[in-house]
Amino acid sequence: MVLRVLCGESSSSLLQARVSIFQGKETFVDAHFTKDHPTAAEQQAVDSVLGVPHSGWKGGPRRPDRDGHSAVNGHRLGADRHLLLPVLHAIQARMGWITPAALNYACQRLNVPPAEAFGVASFYGLFSVTPRPPCVLHVCDDIACMTRGVEDLCRSVESQLGPAGSPSLNGKATWLRSPCLGLCERAPAALMSRAGEKPAEKVVAPASPQSLLSKLESFANATIEEPPDRFEASASAPQASQNGHSRLVLLRRVGRMDPASLDDYRAYGGYEALRRALNFGGSWVVREVLNSRLVGRGGAAFPTGKKWDPANQPRYLVCNADESEPGTFKDRVVMEADPYSLIEAITIAGTALGCERGYIYLRGEYPLAGERLSHAIRVARERGYLGTNILGRGVDFDIEMRRGAGAYICGEETALFNSIEGLRGEPRSKPPFPTQVGLFGKPTVVNNVETLVNVLLIVQEGGESYAAMGTLGSTGPKLFCLSGHVARPGVYEVPFGTTLRELIEMGGGVAGSGQLKAVLLGGAAGSFVSPAELDTPLTFEGTRAVGASLGSGVVMLFDDSVDLRKILFRIAAFFRDESCGQCVPCRLGTVRQEELLQRLNHRKPMGSVEAELGLLKEVGQVMRDASICGLGQTASSAIESALRRWQLF
Amino acid sequence: MDHEKGNVTHRLQAVNPLVPVPRGPVPVIPPASPRRKVRVTVDGREISVPEGTTLLDATRAAGIDTPTLCYLESLTPVNVCRICVVEVEGSRTLVPACSRKAEDGMVVKTDSERVRLSRRLILEFLASSVDVSTSPQVRAYMDRYEVHPERFGPSQAPSDGRDQARAGVHITSDGSQAAAVAQPVKADNELYLRDYGKCILCYKCVEACGPDAQNTFAIAVAGRGFDARISTEYAVPLPDSACVYCGNCIGVCPTGALMFVSEHDLRKAGTWDESRQTSTETICPYCGVGCTLTLHIQDEKIVKVDSPIENGVTHGNLCVKGRFGWQFVQVREKTQSGGDAS
Numbered sequence: 001m002v003l004r005v006l007c008g009e010s011s012s013s014l015l016q017a018r019v020s021i022f023q024g025k026e027t028f029v030d031a032h033f034t035k036d037h038p039t040a041a042e043q044q045a046v047d048s049v050l051g052v053p054h055s056g057w058k059g060g061p062r063r064p065d066r067d068g069h070s071a072v073n074g075h076r077l078g079a080d081r082h083l084l085l086p087v088l089h090a091i092q093a094r095m096g097w098i099t100p101a102a103l104n105y106a107c108q109r110l111n112v113p114p115a116e117a118f119g120v121a122s123f124y125g126l127f128s129v130t131p132r133p134p135c136v137l138h139v140c141d142d143i144a145c146m147t148r149g150v151e152d153l154c155r156s157v158e159s160q161l162g163p164a165g166s167p168s169l170n171g172k173a174t175w176l177r178s179p180c181l182g183l184c185e186r187a188p189a190a191l192m193s194r195a196g197e198k199p200a201e202k203v204v205a206p207a208s209p210q211s212l213l214s215k216l217e218s219f220a221n222a223t224i225e226e227p228p229d230r231f232e233a234s235a236s237a238p239q240a241s242q243n244g245h246s247r248l249v250l251l252r253r254v255g256r257m258d259p260a261s262l263d264d265y266r267a268y269g270g271y272e273a274l275r276r277a278l279n280f281g282g283s284w285v286v287r288e289v290l291n292s293r294l295v296g297r298g299g300a301a302f303p304t305g306k307k308w309d310p311a312n313q314p315r316y317l318v319c320n321a322d323e324s325e326p327g328t329f330k331d332r333v334v335m336e337a338d339p340y341s342l343i344e345a346i347t348i349a350g351t352a353l354g355c356e357r358g359y360i361y362l363r364g365e366y367p368l369a370g371e372r373l374s375h376a377i378r379v380a381r382e383r384g385y386l387g388t389n390i391l392g393r394g395v396d397f398d399i400e401m402r403r404g405a406g407a408y409i410c411g412e413e414t415a416l417f418n419s420i421e422g423l424r425g426e427p428r429s430k431p432p433f434p435t436q437v438g439l440f441g442k443p444t445v446v447n448n449v450e451t452l453v454n455v456l457l458i459v460q461e462g463g464e465s466y467a468a469m470g471t472l473g474s475t476g477p478k479l480f481c482l483s484g485h486v487a488r489p490g491v492y493e494v495p496f497g498t499t500l501r502e503l504i505e506m507g508g509g510v511a512g513s514g515q516l517k518a519v520l521l522g523g524a525a526g527s528f529v530s531p532a533e534l535d536t537p538l539t540f541e542g543t544r545a546v547g548a549s550l551g552s553g554v555v556m557l558f559d560d561s562v563d564l565r566k567i568l569f570r571i572a573a574f575f576r577d578e579s580c581g582q583c584v585p586c587r588l589g590t591v592r593q594e595e596l597l598q599r600l601n602h603r604k605p606m607g608s609v610e611a612e613l614g615l616l617k618e619v620g621q622v623m624r625d626a627s628i629c630g631l632g633q634t635a636s637s638a639i640e641s642a643l644r645r646w647q648l649f
Numbered sequence: 650m651d652h653e654k655g656n657v658t659h660r661l662q663a664v665n666p667l668v669p670v671p672r673g674p675v676p677v678i679p680p681a682s683p684r685r686k687v688r689v690t691v692d693g694r695e696i697s698v699p700e701g702t703t704l705l706d707a708t709r710a711a712g713i714d715t716p717t718l719c720y721l722e723s724l725t726p727v728n729v730c731r732i733c734v735v736e737v738e739g740s741r742t743l744v745p746a747c748s749r750k751a752e753d754g755m756v757v758k759t760d761s762e763r764v765r766l767s768r769r770l771i772l773e774f775l776a777s778s779v780d781v782s783t784s785p786q787v788r789a790y791m792d793r794y795e796v797h798p799e800r801f802g803p804s805q806a807p808s809d810g811r812d813q814a815r816a817g818v819h820i821t822s823d824g825s826q827a828a829a830v831a832q833p834v835k836a837d838n839e840l841y842l843r844d845y846g847k848c849i850l851c852y853k854c855v856e857a858c859g860p861d862a863q864n865t866f867a868i869a870v871a872g873r874g875f876d877a878r879i880s881t882e883y884a885v886p887l888p889d890s891a892c893v894y895c896g897n898c899i900g901v902c903p904t905g906a907l908m909f910v911s912e913h914d915l916r917k918a919g920t921w922d923e924s925r926q927t928s929t930e931t932i933c934p935y936c937g938v939g940c941t942l943t944l945h946i947q948d949e950k951i952v953k954v955d956s957p958i959e960n961g962v963t964h965g966n967l968c969v970k971g972r973f974g975w976q977f978v979q980v981r982e983k984t985q986s987g988g989d990a991s
């Protein structure tokens with residue numbers, strides 16, 4: 001379309017445009033678009049994010065009086081690239097897959113080369129770049145769900161819908177296996193999504209072989225108005241609906257208040273911390289956080305006070321809500337049940353650090369959390385808690401939410417930046433660290449949801465008294481995600497220092513056979529510990545002493561009926577699927593690691609079993625030593641920890 | 650590039666040391682006042698290099714040949730192949746020499762057991778999944794590090810499904826064969842072939858097609874993990890893509906995955922023989938840019954054309970005319986030998 005404008009004929013398709021390719025640098029680009037024309041629906045989907053094109057240069061109708069003979073160019077032209085991911089979401093939700101014509105139109109609007117946009121679209125698990133039925137059932141077959149009969153579930157789904165990925169229900173639906181959906185406390189879990197004029201998403205957890213199919217059918221046909229998903233404290237945070245609830249701090253509002261109501265939130269003490277923070281000023285907040293010795297809860301265990309150095313003059317505050325570590329669901333519970341607390345915490349952190357804007361990068365598979373957060377942002381903005389002149393104090397700060405699209409790696413902070421910027425979610429090389437060069441090339445502070453929510457406590461109680469809770473090296477309260485063979489799975493809040501045994505007792509003890517075989521700490525990137533290690537205190541230093549790590553707070557129990565080898569195979573498959581593929585050690589190491597385990601599984605070792613285990617160690621070491629990011633560096637960790645403790649092969 | 654002792658070039662350093670990595674244009678720095686020196690110890694030898702020097706250049710200045718695959722002087726480092734890793738005291742992981750800057754007091758080991766293990770496995774991973782037969786560079790490194798890719802089993806047979814792979818989905822095998830990228834050659838134009846069964850995914854062609862040289866963006870990395878691949882949008886054939894046939898991707902490809910049709914045909918006929926080839930430098934006759942061309946000639950025929958990477962005019966890049974527009978030379982030859990002098 002654009003080209004016709006330029007060349008007066010439809011066959012040529014070159015458009016000389018000046019776009020900004022890389023932060024602050026401008027380059028000449030021959031932007032080439034394909035000849036596909038969008039249908040009305042495709043155009044609507046893209047326009048729903050970008051608005052109606054105002055010029056022939058942007059894919060709209062050409063008006064010579066207005067558009068003239070030369071395009072508006074310069075830096076602006078490429079500056080909208082960060083909208084690529086939201087646009088792809090809109091196309092997927094409307095069309096059911098990323099169609100060539102819609103992608104081409106999006107490329108014209110955003111001035112992104114189609115090959116690059118395709119590279120981005122094909123990176124994410126939730127997008128399909130080939131035709132796909134509008135309704136998709138994602139069945140989690142990951143490790144927590146494996147303890148709750150997911151194999152039967154998948155078998156039943158397969159017998160009724162055919163092999164994963166094949167169209168069924170008259171071409172209306174298909175099903176896919178999914179990595180952990182972050183619903184492990186209600187395993188086995190499934191997520192349905194429906195594209196079309198009224199796109200929708202719905203969680204089914206726990207899913208039973210009997211009812212799942214009928215649910216899928218009515219969802220695919222959109223026959224009944226589905227009740228929206230709801231948060232149930234009794235199912236997800238058992239403590240919050242028990243006695244002794246008054247001792248909770250992070251979870252104190254969970255299950256008590258209406259998550260949609262700002263008034264309710266304020267009645268439970270909400271937004272007192274923001275007032276206090278604005279009264280005492282940003283440098284006070286930063287000092288208290290430093291004094292609190294708060295350590296990041298996202299998995300890397302980095303001291304938050306160190307990250308919050310105002311000398312770096314951070315431009316952006318990014319809240320990492322991508323939560324995709326198998327077994328982790330604590331952030332989801334906070335966001336679903338107490339969304340305003342996160343918005344308040346980000347506002348405090350952002351204003352204290354002098355950031356221009358906050359971003360929440362939310363996992364794509366969390367529809368309810370997304371709804372809650374965008375509602376909370378909207379209401380907070382309307383009521384003067386966000387936006388310009390916050391609480392009449394002359395402070396400006398706003399929050400933007402971005403949804404991921406099915407890529408564990410986008411939880412890695414620098415991959416997350418690339419994802420927001422509309423690039424492939426490939427981690428960057430560090431140094432430089434985000435505090436120096438982060439989002440859009442500017443100094444950025446990234447924190448996990450739980451880390452930020454702790455800041456509310458620190459502001460209200462002061463850093464010193466916060467630090468009095470927990471242990472010397474691990475201060476404050478901590479959320480743990482208890483799942484697998486435990487009587488009452490869910491998110492538990494305990495002070496640091498609680499032992500693994502105590503935590504399991506809080507969860508009602510070992511379920512299943514009642515005989516504990518192993519506990520996975522820290523998720524797929526963490527390590528297994530044996531029942532002999534139950535007295536390990538759950539602190540950063542305590543777990544380190546037994547060669548494990550707290551990671552993201554996963555505590556997953558396996559009884560003695562579990563074949564741990566199968567769990568290891570699933571973990572190996574997970575890392576192979578989730579590697580971004582950028583660096584050789586991880587892209588190929590995760591593949592060779594899985595193949596090697598499968599050879600042992602099929603009792604077809606090459607050479608002796610010992611030789612294979614030796615080779616596995618070498619593969620693990622090169623991934624740990626030479627990979628770019630934490631994914632590759634920890635891809636062998638859980639497997640090696642299990643092989644150290646048990647003789648499995 | 651000159652790598653004489655202590656005289657490491659800075660042409661490629663970023664304008665702002667904080668603006669780093671991925672895929673930007675090659676920043677060109679105007680000559681600056683002499684920079685501070687930093688002292689680093691490389692394999693026990695203390696050397697002094699200007700601040701901002703990469704460890705790769707520092708090791709080279711110390712006379713050590715550090716292997717590289719994804720690094721090229723004319724491209725922004727992407728540091729993805731990891732073959733260049735070295736051990737830096739105090740660092741938990743190994744670090745990529747090609748992009749890590751030397752810091753004062755760094756103690757670097759380039760040939761420790763850990764380094765050798767990583768390099769060996771990286772080469773084994775590549776050689777067990779990619780056809781490296783036309784990559785003299787990879788094969789030389791394989792000899793140097795005594796690699797045994799067969800430790801991972803026989804490589805998988807070619808598959809034509811790689812372009813359809815979905816992110817996050819794979820079929821778990823029994824492990825008896827090593828997964829490989831083997832696939833049919835993409836022959837969709839008359840000038841060059843894309844044999845991605847030979848691709849090590851070094852990103853060089855993407856950078857050359859994109860922001861580092863050509864700014865055409867016809868190809869990009871698509872897919873994820875082991876299925877990551879170089880692709881046009883929806884894997885359309887090159888003539889339907891943005892490709893302008895400058896061939897700059899061929900110029901940077903270290904594996905022969907991208908190859909002139911002329912070279913490919915000779916290889917297929919078994920008559921490609923580099924020992925019989927000569928090269929002649931000349932200037933492209935087509936336009937006023939005046940690019941330097943290197944004509945590779947076998948049996949008095951041009952078999953391919955490139956340009957020296959260190960050439961100040963081209964940095965190794967050409968346009969379609971210089972790269973591919975030489976057939977007329979041979980056509981004239983033919984008519985002459987047919988006695989039909991013009």
Ligand SMILES: Cc1cc2nc3c(=O)[nH]c(=O)nc-3n(C[C@H](O)[C@H](O)[C@H](O)COP(=O)(O)O)c2cc1C
Pocket residue numbers: 295296297298299300301302304320321322323324325408409410411412413414446447448449451452629630631
């Ligand atoms: C592969 C990978 C996935 C990650 N996923 C998450 C995630 O989902 N959520 C999160 O908060 N941090 C995640 N992280 C850790 C982040 O990189 C980062 O360290 C963290 O967000 C910093 O926040 P904190 O200091 O508050 O912990 C991940 C890291 C890696 C290597």
Ligand code: SF4
Pocket residue numbers: 409426427578579580581582583584586587627628629630631632633
């Ligand atoms: S370690 Fe894996 S996930 Fe991380 S950059 Fe390398 S390939 Fe990507």
Ligand code: SF4
Pocket residue numbers: 847848849850851852853854855879898901902903904905906907
């Ligand atoms: S085609 Fe060649 S240059 Fe491109 S990524 Fe593959 S090996 Fe590298």
Ligand code: SF4
Pocket residue numbers: 933934935936937938939940967968969970971972
């Ligand atoms: S290669 Fe292209 S740009 Fe260079 S001199 Fe020849 S015609 Fe001109």
Ligand code: FES
Pocket residue numbers: 140141142143144145146179180181182183184187188189326327328
């Ligand atoms: S939801 Fe299935 S493992 Fe987490």
Ligand code: FES
Pocket residue numbers: 716717718719720727728729730731732733734745746747748
């Ligand atoms: S040459 Fe350094 S990572 Fe490839």
